[in-house]
Amino acid sequence: MDSFELNKIAGAVLAALLIIVGSTTFIDIATAPDHGGGEHEVVGYELPKPDAAAASGDHATAGEAAAPAAFDAATVAGLVAAASAEKGAKLFKKCTACHTGEQGGANKVGPYLWGVAGRAKGSVDGFGYSEALKAKGGNWDNEALVAFLHKPKAYIDGTKMIFGGFSADSDLADIVAYLNTLK
DSSP states (O other): OOHHHHHHHHHHHHHHHHHHHHHHHHHHHHHSOOOSTTOOOOOSOOOOOOOHHHHHTOOOSTTOOOOOOOOOHHHHHHTGGGSOHHHHHHHGGGGGGTOOOSTTOOOOSSOOOTTOTTOBTTOOTTOOOOHHHHHHOSBOOHHHHHHHHHOHHHHSTTOSOOOOOOOOHHHHHHHHHHHHHOO
16 A cells, blocks of 8 residues: 555545534534524623612721721831741742842842842842832831832832732741841
8 A cells, every 4th residue: 555545535534524524514504593683692690780878989888898908017017036048948939030149159141139128228239229129228127128029010110120919918927037137
């Protein structure tokens, strides 16, 4: 048997499958119920719509959940003393793609973080900080670190840091506790 005969056999099998699938599709389309006017049948579930009081911002209705409280960096900074630096070290692994934590470590995409706690913002020699971070001024105290690591772009609009931030208060406290050990 040569390759030409194998091609004929494969072609015949594919043609048979095409005829079977094509004819069943045509039959399904031809026998489908008409919903009139070209309207399509709604598939899925209808989600509940908010009532007028919720849409207007009136949350006086009993049983409604209160709006989440705004993030408070000072409160989270107060948790740092009791936080776990060991858990923070595990969380810091996310940071090692862009930062080093070793003493005398090299700058990567971001500056080295040895001694960052208490250091002036934008003060690592040889690193090209954004103008927004240089203009922020001040030192990296616990509250500033918490606020920055929660949402970097919200704390310093125009920062080069692309990390989205840590959302859990416990994670923020743990990572700042770990950064405080890098001295």
